[in-house]
Amino acid sequence: MPISVDKVAKRQDIIRCAADVFSRTGYHATKIQEIANAAGIGKGTVYEYFRTKEELFLAVYDAWMSAYEAVIESRVAAATDPISKVDAIRDSAVEFYQSRAEQAPLLLEFWAHALRTSNPAFLARVNRTRHFLRDLGADLARQLVEAGWFADMDAAAFAQLETGISDGIFLAWVLEQRSFPLDKAYTFRQSMIGLGLLTPEARLALGDRLAGKLKRGF
Amino acid sequence: MPISVDKVAKRQDIIRCAADVFSRTGYHATKIQEIANAAGIGKGTVYEYFRTKEELFLAVYDAWMSAYEAVIESRVAAATDPISKVDAIRDSAVEFYQSRAEQAPLLLEFWAHALRTSNPAFLARVNRTRHFLRDLGADLARQLVEAGWFADMDAAAFAQLETGISDGIFLAWVLEQRSFPLDKAYTFRQSMIGLGLLTPEARLALGDRLAGKLKRGF
Amino acid sequence: MPISVDKVAKRQDIIRCAADVFSRTGYHATKIQEIANAAGIGKGTVYEYFRTKEELFLAVYDAWMSAYEAVIESRVAAATDPISKVDAIRDSAVEFYQSRAEQAPLLLEFWAHALRTSNPAFLARVNRTRHFLRDLGADLARQLVEAGWFADMDAAAFAQLETGISDGIFLAWVLEQRSFPLDKAYTFRQSMIGLGLLTPEARLALGDRLAGKLKRGF
Amino acid sequence: MPISVDKVAKRQDIIRCAADVFSRTGYHATKIQEIANAAGIGKGTVYEYFRTKEELFLAVYDAWMSAYEAVIESRVAAATDPISKVDAIRDSAVEFYQSRAEQAPLLLEFWAHALRTSNPAFLARVNRTRHFLRDLGADLARQLVEAGWFADMDAAAFAQLETGISDGIFLAWVLEQRSFPLDKAYTFRQSMIGLGLLTPEARLALGDRLAGKLKRGF
DNA sequence: AATGAATGAGGTTTCATTCAT
DNA sequence: AATGAATGAAACCTCATTCAT
Numbered sequence: 001m002p003i004s005v006d007k008v009a010k011r012q013d014i015i016r017c018a019a020d021v022f023s024r025t026g027y028h029a030t031k032i033q034e035i036a037n038a039a040g041i042g043k044g045t046v047y048e049y050f051r052t053k054e055e056l057f058l059a060v061y062d063a064w065m066s067a068y069e070a071v072i073e074s075r076v077a078a079a080t081d082p083i084s085k086v087d088a089i090r091d092s093a094v095e096f097y098q099s100r101a102e103q104a105p106l107l108l109e110f111w112a113h114a115l116r117t118s119n120p121a122f123l124a125r126v127n128r129t130r131h132f133l134r135d136l137g138a139d140l141a142r143q144l145v146e147a148g149w150f151a152d153m154d155a156a157a158f159a160q161l162e163t164g165i166s167d168g169i170f171l172a173w174v175l176e177q178r179s180f181p182l183d184k185a186y187t188f189r190q191s192m193i194g195l196g197l198l199t200p201e202a203r204l205a206l207g208d209r210l211a212g213k214l215k216r217g218f
Numbered sequence: 219m220p221i222s223v224d225k226v227a228k229r230q231d232i233i234r235c236a237a238d239v240f241s242r243t244g245y246h247a248t249k250i251q252e253i254a255n256a257a258g259i260g261k262g263t264v265y266e267y268f269r270t271k272e273e274l275f276l277a278v279y280d281a282w283m284s285a286y287e288a289v290i291e292s293r294v295a296a297a298t299d300p301i302s303k304v305d306a307i308r309d310s311a312v313e314f315y316q317s318r319a320e321q322a323p324l325l326l327e328f329w330a331h332a333l334r335t336s337n338p339a340f341l342a343r344v345n346r347t348r349h350f351l352r353d354l355g356a357d358l359a360r361q362l363v364e365a366g367w368f369a370d371m372d373a374a375a376f377a378q379l380e381t382g383i384s385d386g387i388f389l390a391w392v393l394e395q396r397s398f399p400l401d402k403a404y405t406f407r408q409s410m411i412g413l414g415l416l417t418p419e420a421r422l423a424l425g426d427r428l429a430g431k432l433k434r435g436f
Numbered sequence: 437m438p439i440s441v442d443k444v445a446k447r448q449d450i451i452r453c454a455a456d457v458f459s460r461t462g463y464h465a466t467k468i469q470e471i472a473n474a475a476g477i478g479k480g481t482v483y484e485y486f487r488t489k490e491e492l493f494l495a496v497y498d499a500w501m502s503a504y505e506a507v508i509e510s511r512v513a514a515a516t517d518p519i520s521k522v523d524a525i526r527d528s529a530v531e532f533y534q535s536r537a538e539q540a541p542l543l544l545e546f547w548a549h550a551l552r553t554s555n556p557a558f559l560a561r562v563n564r565t566r567h568f569l570r571d572l573g574a575d576l577a578r579q580l581v582e583a584g585w586f587a588d589m590d591a592a593a594f595a596q597l598e599t600g601i602s603d604g605i606f607l608a609w610v611l612e613q614r615s616f617p618l619d620k621a622y623t624f625r626q627s628m629i630g631l632g633l634l635t636p637e638a639r640l641a642l643g644d645r646l647a648g649k650l651k652r653g654f
Numbered sequence: 655m656p657i658s659v660d661k662v663a664k665r666q667d668i669i670r671c672a673a674d675v676f677s678r679t680g681y682h683a684t685k686i687q688e689i690a691n692a693a694g695i696g697k698g699t700v701y702e703y704f705r706t707k708e709e710l711f712l713a714v715y716d717a718w719m720s721a722y723e724a725v726i727e728s729r730v731a732a733a734t735d736p737i738s739k740v741d742a743i744r745d746s747a748v749e750f751y752q753s754r755a756e757q758a759p760l761l762l763e764f765w766a767h768a769l770r771t772s773n774p775a776f777l778a779r780v781n782r783t784r785h786f787l788r789d790l791g792a793d794l795a796r797q798l799v800e801a802g803w804f805a806d807m808d809a810a811a812f813a814q815l816e817t818g819i820s821d822g823i824f825l826a827w828v829l830e831q832r833s834f835p836l837d838k839a840y841t842f843r844q845s846m847i848g849l850g851l852l853t854p855e856a857r858l859a860l861g862d863r864l865a866g867k868l869k870r871g872f
Numbered sequence: 873a874a875t876g877a878a879t880g881a882g883g884t885t886t887c888a889t890t891c892a893t
Numbered sequence: 894a895a896t897g898a899a900t901g902a903a904a905c906c907t908c909a910t911t912c913a914t
Binding site for chain 4: 462464540541542544545547548550551552559562563566587588589590592593594596597599600601602603604605606607608609610611612613616621624625627628629630631632633647650651652653654
C-alpha cells in the first residue's frame with residue numbers, strides 16, 4: 001500500500017512550517033507546540049510524521065539542500081558551455097544564500113549539531129551536498145583545463161576548496177550583517193580565481209576585464 | 219580597591235574549564251554543574267564570577283579569540299617584510315584552527331548564538347576579530363601593491379573576502395572530518411590568490427612555483 | 437469547543453489540594469511538587485491548569501471567598517427581616533472563620549501578597565468580598581434605620597468599619613490562639629454596637645438584654 | 655564586661671536599615687546583602703549581630719512595637735483623667751498606624767510568620783503588645799465604669815475585643831488603599847462604642863454629640 | 873489518523889549561611 | 894570585629910515525548 005499523497009503533502013507542509021519557526025526561533029528555543037500551531041495541527045500529530053524533533057530538524061535541512069541541488073542541477077543542464085555552467089552555479093549559490101539569509105543561524109546550528117550528534121545521518125546529509133558541489137566543480141574545472149581556459153591543476157582539490165570558500169563568504173556576509181552585496185563579492189572572488197588559473201592565452205583575452213573587477217571591489 | 223590577582227586567576231581558571239566542557243558537550247547540553255565540577259568549585263561559585271551561562275560562553279570565546287589575535291600580532295611584528303607577514307598570518311591561522319579542531323562545533327554554536335541573541339556584545343566580539351584581520355590584511359595587501367608584487371586592486375574588499383574564506387576553509391575541513399591537511403589547503407589557496415594578483419613582472423619570477431603548487435593539490 | 441467537565445473538575449481538585457498544602461506549609465514554603473503529590477498528579481500537570489504558583493494562590497483564595505460570599509448570599513436571602521439577615525451574616529462569618537482557623541496564616545499571607553504584588557488582581561479580589569460585605573451591611577443598616585430600630589447615621593461608613601472590625605476580631609482570635617469563643621465575641625460586639633445605635637424606643641425594648649450580654653462577657 | 659555602646663548602636667542601626675528594606679521589599683524577597691548595603695557594612699557583619707534572617711525580622715518587629723508601647727505609656731501617664739487617657743491611646747494608635755502605613759504588609763507577614771514558625775518567640779512578642787494594650791484598656795474601662803460614665807460590663811472582654819478591632823480598622827484602611835481618613839474612622843468607632851456603653855446619665859450629657867458624629871460618618 | 877492531556881527529568885539561578893583571613 | 898568568597902540546597906517552570914481516546 002503506497003503512502004497516500006495526503007500523507008506526503010502533509011509531511012511537507014509540516015516541514016515548511018517547521019522551517020519557518022526553526023529559522024525564526026532557533027532549534028533549541030523552538031517548541032514542537034509552536035510548529036504544530038504554525039501548521040494548524042495538534043502537537044501529537046507532528047509525532048505521527050516525525051519520530052523526534054531532531055528528525056524534523058534533519059528533514060528541514062534536507063528539504064532546503066535538496067531544493068538547492070535541484071536548482072543547480074537544472075540550471076547547469078540548461079547551460080551549454082563550461083563557462084556558463086560555472087556562472088549558473090555561482091548565480092544559483094548567490095540566490096540560494098540570499099534567499100536563506102534569515103535562515104543562516106539555523107544552518108550554523110545544523111552544522112554544529114551535525115558535528116556533535118552521534119547520529120551519522122546529519123553529517124552525511126551535510127556532505128552529500130558538499131560532494132555534489134565538489135564533483136560538479138571538479139568536472140567543470142577539468143573541462144576548462146581541457147578547453148585551454150585554465151592552466152593545469154588539481155581539479156579535485158580546487159573544487160573541494162571552492163565549496164568551503166563559498167560557505168565562508170556566506171558566513172562573512174551574514175556575520176557582518178549583510179553589509180556588502182553578496183553577488184558582487186562572489187563576482188570579485190570569481191575574478192580573482194580566474195586570474196589565478198587562466199592560461200597565458202586566456203589571460204590575454206580576459207585578463208583586463210577580470211583585473212578591472214578586482215580594482216573595482218564590491 | 220583593585221580586584222585581587224587571585225580573583226582574576228580563578229576567573230581565568232573557570233574560563234579554561236568551561237572551554238573544555240563546552241567544547242566537549244556543546245553550549246546547550248553543558249550544565250553549569252559540570253563546569254563547576256571540572257573547576258573543582260561549587261556551582262554557586264561560578265555565578266560569583268559570571269552572571270549567566272551566556273556571559274561565560276562569551277568569556278570563553280573572547281579568551282580564544284584574544285589569544286588568537288595576540289599570536290598573530292606578535293608574529294606579524296616579528297616578521298620583517300610584507301610577504302613574510304602574510305606567511306605569519308597564514309601559519310598562525312592554520313595553527314589556531316588545528317588546535318581548535320575539537321572546538322569547531324562550539325565556534326559554530328557561538329556564531330549562531332551571536333546572530334540570534336539580542337545581546338549585541340556577541341556579534342560585536344565576533345566582528346572585532348574579523349575587523350582586526352581585515353584591517354591587517356588590507357594593510358598588507360596595499361603594501362604588496364605598492365611594492366610591485368600585486369597588481370592594483372581594492373585591498374579592503376580583498377581582505378574582507380579573505381577573512382571569510384579563511385573561516386570557510388576551516389569549516390570545510392571540519393565538516394569533512396579533517397580528511398585533508400589543513401596547512402596544504404591554505405597553501406593551495408594562497409598560491410591561487412597569488413597567481414591571480416601578481417603583476418606580470420612578479421609572475422615571471424614566481425608564477426611557475428605557484429602553478430606547480432596548484433598542480434600538486436593537497 | 438467548551439472546556440470539558442473533567443477539566444473543570446480537575447482544576448477544582450487541584451485548588452482543593454493546593455489549599456490544603458498552602459495552609460499547612462505556607463505560600464513560600466510550599467513546593468509545587470507537594471501540591472502535585474497531594475493531588476495525585478505530576479508536577480507538570482499543575483502547570484497545565486495554572487500558569488504560575490501565584491495564579492494558583494489566587495485561585496485558592498478566590499475559591500474560599502466565593503464560597504463565603506455564596507453562603508452569606510443564600511442565608512441572607514433565606515432570612516425574612518433585616519434583623520435576622522444581620523444575624524445570618526454574623527453566623528455565616530463565625531462559621532466561616534471557625535472553619536478557616538487553620539488557614540488564617542494563609543489569609544494573612546494572601547493579604548500581604550496582595551499589598552505587595554504589582555498584579556492588581558490580588559487586591560481586587562480581596563476588595564471584591566469587602567465591598568460585597570460593605571454594600572450588604574450598608575443596605576441592612578439603612579433598613580434598620582428606616583424601620584426605627586437604629587438611630588440615623590452614616591450607613592456606608594458604619595458598614596465599611598464593620599467589615600474591617602470583623603477581620604480584626606478574627607485576627608485577634610487567631611493570634612491569641614483561639615483562647616476565647618469566637619461566636620461569643622461576635623455576639624458581644626453586636627450587643628455593643630446595638631446599644632450604641634438603637635433609638636431610644638428600641639432601647640426600651642432591647643436595651644436590657646444587650647446590656648446583660650455585655651456584663652456577661654465571653 | 656558590658657557590651658560596648660558601639661555594639662548596641664550598630665545593632666540598632668542594622669535594625670533600622672533592615673526595617674527599611676524589609677518594608678520596601680517584603681521579608682522573603684529581601685536579601686541580607688541588601689540590608690548590609692543599606693547599613694554600609696559587609697554581609698558577614700550582619701551575622702555578627704543576628705544569628706539568622708528570622709532573628710533580624712523579629713528584632714525589627716520588636717523595635718517597632720516597643721516604641722509604640724513606650725509612646726502610649728508616656729502619653730497615658732501624661733493624661734490626668736480616664737477619658738483623656740483613652741483619647742491618648744486612640745491618638746497614639748492613629749499616629750502609629752499612619753506612620754506605619756508603608757510597613758503594613760510587613761506587619762501582616764510578621765503575624766503570618768508568627769503563626770507559622772515553631773519558634774514561640776514570635777507569637778509571644780506579638781501578644782506582649784496585645785496584652786499590654788488589653789490590660790491598659792481593661793483598667794481604663796473599669797475606671798470609667800466606676801466613675802459612672804460606662805454601664806457595668808465585662809471590662810476584660812471589652813478590652814480584648816477592642817485590641818482586635820483596632821487592628822481590623824487598620825487592616826481595612828490598608829487593604830482599601832487608605833481611601834478613608836484613619837483618624838475619622840477611629841473617632842467614628844469610638845462614638846459608637848461610647849453610645850453603647852454610656853450610662854443613661856452620661857448619655858444625657860454626651861449622647862447628642864456622639865450621635866452627631868455617627869450621622870456625619872467619615 | 874489526530875489529538876492534547878499528562879508527565880517528570882532537567883537546568884539555571886538565587887541566597888542564607890559559613891568561615892578563613 | 895569585619896569581611897566577602899565560597900557553597901549547595903532548593904524550586905520554579907519548561908517541554909519533548911507518550912498514549913488513551
